[in-house]
Amino acid sequence: xxxxxxxxxxxxxxxxxxxxxxxxxxxxxCARISAEIVELGQREGVFDPRLPSGRPPRSSAPSSTxx
Numbered sequence: 058x059x060x061x062x063x064x065x066x067x068x069x070x071x072x073x074x075x076x077x078x079x080x081x082x083x084x085x086x087c088a089r090i091s092a093e094i095v096e097l098g099q100r101e102g103v104f105d106p107r108l109p110s111g112r113p114p115r116s117s118a119p120s121s122t123x124x
Contacts, residue, residue: 098104 095104095108099106099108
């Protein structure tokens with residue numbers, strides 16, 4: 058029973074790490090796409106050029122660590 062509990066905990070840690078990586082990539086992609094839309098809209102005169110168009114910095118936290 059103890060051995061099963063340890064292997065189950067390890068499996069949960071691995072799945073959580075995978076979830077965090079997928080989630081991080083998803084939000085990075087959303088931020089990148091949003092920035093591209095704003096930049097293109099500004100170049101085409103659709104969006105106000107005063108809107109912040111800079112791409113957000115990538116998070117500095119390692120995405121493969123398990124909390």
